[in-house]
Amino acid sequence: MASLARLRHIKRLAIPRAAFQVRSVQTTADTTQLHNKPDDVHTGAPMTVRLHEDSFKGYNCEIPDLEVQITKDELLEMYKQMQTVRRMEMAADALYKAKLVRGFCHLAIGQEAVSVGLEHGITKTDRVITAYRCHPFAIMRGGTIRGVIAELLGRQDGMSHGKGGSMHIFTPTFFGGNGIVGAQVPIGAGVSFAQKYLGEKTCTFALYGDGASNQGQVFEAFNMAKLWNLPTVFVCENNKYGMGTSAARSSSNTDYYTRGDKIPGLQVNGMDIIAAKRAVEYARKWAVDDEKGPLLLEFVTYRYGGHSMSDPGTTYRTREEVQRMRSTQDPIRGLQKYIEEWGVATEQELKALDKEAKAEVDQAVEEAKQSPEPQSVDLWSDIYYKGTEPPRMRGREREEVG
Amino acid sequence: MPLLRSTSNMSKVSRCFVSLGKQCRLNSTTTSPPADGHLPSVASSELLRTKRDSSLRTPGVIWADKDATAPPRIALGGRETRKMNTYQAIRDAMSIALSKDENAVVFGEDVAFGGVFRCTMGLAEEFGRERVFNTPLTEQGIAGFGIGLALMGHTAIAEIQFADYIFPAFDQIVNEAAKIRYRSGGSYNAGGLTIRTPTMSVGHGGLYHSQSPEGFFMGASGLKIVIPRSPVQAKGLLLGSIRDPNPVIFMEPKILYRSAVEQVPIDDFELPLGKAEVLVPGSDLTLLTWGTPVYHCETALHLLATPPPELDSIIPSSLRLSKIELIDLRTILPWDVETVIESVNRTGRLVIVHEAGMTAGAGAEISAEIQKRCFLKLNAPVRRVTGWDVPVALQYEKFHIPDAIRVLDAVMETLTY
Numbered sequence: 018m019a020s021l022a023r024l025r026h027i028k029r030l031a032i033p034r035a036a037f038q039v040r041s042v043q044t045t046a047d048t049t050q051l052h053n054k055p056d057d058v059h060t061g062a063p064m065t066v067r068l069h070e071d072s073f074k075g076y077n078c079e080i081p082d083l084e085v086q087i088t089k090d091e092l093l094e095m096y097k098q099m100q101t102v103r104r105m106e107m108a109a110d111a112l113y114k115a116k117l118v119r120g121f122c123h124l125a126i127g128q129e130a131v132s133v134g135l136e137h138g139i140t141k142t143d144r145v146i147t148a149y150r151c152h153p154f155a156i157m158r159g160g161t162i163r164g165v166i167a168e169l170l171g172r173q174d175g176m177s178h179g180k181g182g183s184m185h186i187f188t189p190t191f192f193g194g195n196g197i198v199g200a201q202v203p204i205g206a207g208v209s210f211a212q213k214y215l216g217e218k219t220c221t222f223a224l225y226g227d228g229a230s231n232q233g234q235v236f237e238a239f240n241m242a243k244l245w246n247l248p249t250v251f252v253c254e255n256n257k258y259g260m261g262t263s264a265a266r267s268s269s270n271t272d273y274y275t276r277g278d279k280i281p282g283l284q285v286n287g288m289d290i291i292a293a294k295r296a297v298e299y300a301r302k303w304a305v306d307d308e309k310g311p312l313l314l315e316f317v318t319y320r321y322g323g324h325s326m327s328d329p330g331t332t333y334r335t336r337e338e339v340q341r342m343r344s345t346q347d348p349i350r351g352l353q354k355y356i357e358e359w360g361v362a363t364e365q366e367l368k369a370l371d372k373e374a375k376a377e378v379d380q381a382v383e384e385a386k387q388s389p390e391p392q393s394v395d396l397w398s399d400i401y402y403k404g405t406e407p408p409r410m411r412g413r414e415r416e417e418v419g
Numbered sequence: 420m421p422l423l424r425s426t427s428n429m430s431k432v433s434r435c436f437v438s439l440g441k442q443c444r445l446n447s448t449t450t451s452p453p454a455d456g457h458l459p460s461v462a463s464s465e466l467l468r469t470k471r472d473s474s475l476r477t478p479g480v481i482w483a484d485k486d487a488t489a490p491p492r493i494a495l496g497g498r499e500t501r502k503m504n505t506y507q508a509i510r511d512a513m514s515i516a517l518s519k520d521e522n523a524v525v526f527g528e529d530v531a532f533g534g535v536f537r538c539t540m541g542l543a544e545e546f547g548r549e550r551v552f553n554t555p556l557t558e559q560g561i562a563g564f565g566i567g568l569a570l571m572g573h574t575a576i577a578e579i580q581f582a583d584y585i586f587p588a589f590d591q592i593v594n595e596a597a598k599i600r601y602r603s604g605g606s607y608n609a610g611g612l613t614i615r616t617p618t619m620s621v622g623h624g625g626l627y628h629s630q631s632p633e634g635f636f637m638g639a640s641g642l643k644i645v646i647p648r649s650p651v652q653a654k655g656l657l658l659g660s661i662r663d664p665n666p667v668i669f670m671e672p673k674i675l676y677r678s679a680v681e682q683v684p685i686d687d688f689e690l691p692l693g694k695a696e697v698l699v700p701g702s703d704l705t706l707l708t709w710g711t712p713v714y715h716c717e718t719a720l721h722l723l724a725t726p727p728p729e730l731d732s733i734i735p736s737s738l739r740l741s742k743i744e745l746i747d748l749r750t751i752l753p754w755d756v757e758t759v760i761e762s763v764n765r766t767g768r769l770v771i772v773h774e775a776g777m778t779a780g781a782g783a784e785i786s787a788e789i790q791k792r793c794f795l796k797l798n799a800p801v802r803r804v805t806g807w808d809v810p811v812a813l814q815y816e817k818f819h820i821p822d823a824i825r826v827l828d829a830v831m832e833t834l835t836y
Contacts, residue, residue, distance in 0.1 A: 196628075262528070411778065
């Protein structure tokens with residue numbers, strides 16, 4: 018009678034909270050220091066900044082150089098992009114609450130430093146694949162806000178013609194959102210094999226969350242990538258909660274950057290966009306220039322909202338925790354502080370960028386709303402390659418219905 | 420030329436459908452549909468047992484708290500019912516299983532918080548987190564883990580958060596759970612395993628949240644597949660599944676979690692697996708379905724008998740008095756061949772309705788068997804009304820899922836064949 022109830026006294030599920038925090042990198046968004054600034058940043062000359070010494074933790078690898086060269090233009094571009102993708106997610110939130118967006122919708126508000134930082138560290142021909150919370154990546158990889166919103170609305174102008182919805186958005190270098198978390202990771206390994214085979218000087222960033230990190234397929238992909246020395250950068254976006262279960266309650270090892278066995282790993286402050294960019298550059302050099310095979314990046318980040326729109330996000334964590342993260346570690350406010358303190362731009366100039374982002378999103382939402390519903394012919398299109406469809410597909414014609 | 424007539428009927432029905440659809444669209448701009456999707460026929464369904472007496476008289480109820488040797492109790496005095504929706508009835512069933520069987524455990528993604536559909540609400544608090552616990556996101560792991568528990572004689576009640584997510588667990592279910600008894604020569608079995616999973620459409624679930632995968636498991640001998648239609652059915656069939664000595668996949672139609680409400684007996688009872696239930700007796704046509712479409716079929720029968728003005732002109736009066744026998748199959752594997760044969764031998768006509776796609780869906784198996792067994796009694800080909808052979812796309816879900824109009828059309832065509 019080995020009832021599990023007998024285990025009650027052992028309390029093996031209790032995880033010491035402090036130990037978890039000790040292991041984490043810094044997740045402050047505003048601790049990067051200006052090191053060296055040219056006399057006039059407005060000429061486009063780069064300034065030198067120094068990341069907080071706890072921005073990274075390495076596992077079987079050196080941590081990246083903490084000194085980063087960055088220009089005024091890039092800082093402002095990052096700021097504008099983060100504001101834009103956050104505005105877009107907020108618009109999606111409002112459209113969902115107005116019941117115009119149906120279906121499942123997962124927002125990445127709070128995690129902007131990862132999606133925008135990733136894009137600033139890679140090239141246009143690198144590939145990216147993820148699962149849920151894919152909207153910002155789609156935008157950064159060449160998608161349009163209008164296309165994303167129209168997809169959520171299920172309209173013809175949606176990036177998948179309204180057939181997919183939130184987790185089904187693709188661009189030529191972005192292999193999408195995917196509906197089964199974890200399933201995208203071996204796909205990413207396959208994509209990077211092709212890159213290597215073709216001799217492309219590119220790599221694939223295969224993203225997954227702390228929740229999906231426990232799917233068996235993720236480990237299968239690790240093994241293949243290391244075995245064949247593929248240019249795959251596995252990226253764990255650790256936002257601390259896999260749906261409603263905290264990392265410590267789902268994962269025996271919450272140091273996700275160490276879970277690749279022989280694959281070295283790097284834990285990164287995912288709330289400081291400059292640290293994120295630096296880590297991505299480092300990973301890209303590792304996989305592509307140095308041909309050292311796969312690397313595992315873990316971005317420690319935070320999602321402000323619930324897992325999906327139907328999750329208030331406050332049953333498994335406190336409102337205070339969310340509020341604290343928002344007020345003290347917000348990636349956009351962190352960057353804003355850098356920009357203002359380093360004299361890159363004034364508050365007024367940033368406000369103008371905020372306005373531009375808002376106007377851009379508002380216009381895209383209006384355009385998306387104008388897009389018509391899909392045509393009925395699209396119900397059967399793109400199931401098989403055009404011209405090779407089976408002669409009968411039930412549902413198209415009257416005589417095929419019965 | 421009945422065929423011709425029915426074809427012209429169809430085009431009229433189709434047009435009406437389009438106009439009804441337009442009405443819907445107009446309405447939807449003023450009043451948004453509920454977040455859980457629309458299924459207006461459920462709330463007013465006459466199939467739901469909303470009174471204590473009818474609930475206690477649910478056909479086939481086996482009171483699990485009764486001494487098997489005692490004489491059958493005709494009077495139901497002393498038994499009480501409570502108003503529950505489907506998720507509450509499922510929770511009630513698991514609560515009974517946990518309190519009566521100290522080896523029963525409930526696990527799955529986020530179940531300790533109640534699960535996405537609230538089916539496990541409060542169970543962790545009531546029975547302890549050692550018995551009701553969250554797993555990592557690992558569907559294959561959940562299934563395999565449950566099989567291991569079951570091999571040790573435990574009662575494993577696992578949840579796969581959506582039936583769409585069952586595919587990563589497909590290998591464990593088909594190759595391990597279903598075969599372990601056979602391949603160990605009877606030394607081991609996973610009979611203690613029940614996998615609960617929300618299935619079918621919700622109106623806007625899309626590609627990974629609205630599928631009906633029951634047909635994929637049809638060839639896995641050793642498994643049972645159960646799909647309830649209502650709270651009473653869900654409680655009785657779930658307790659029956661948990662106690663069945665075979666691994667059972669228990670698929671819960673997610674749109675019915677809140678919309679189907681019944682008086683549910685509060686005592687411990689089971690409903691038999693492998694038995695279909697005749698919901699409406701009839702003699703002219705057998706309408707066979709399970710899960711959510713039960714209510715679409717009920718609506719279709721109402722439309723046929725008393726057509727609304729829009730359909731009045733196209734439903735011949737001769738058809739309105741047709742007696743249609745409505746059957747809920749309830750267990751998809753092994754399905755109740757005898758009940759269906761008996762019915763089709765009387766009616767001579769069979770229409771099967773399910774949400775999954777037509778090609779190799781569960782209806783294909785049923786249809787082949789019935790055409791073999793009832794060949795000489797059939798007056799019309801067996802007809803299937805199903806989802807189309809396309810993925811369940813986000814924006815087309817209402818077109819994809821068989822609705823009352825499509826069922827009505829198939830019934831009329833089959834009656835006039």
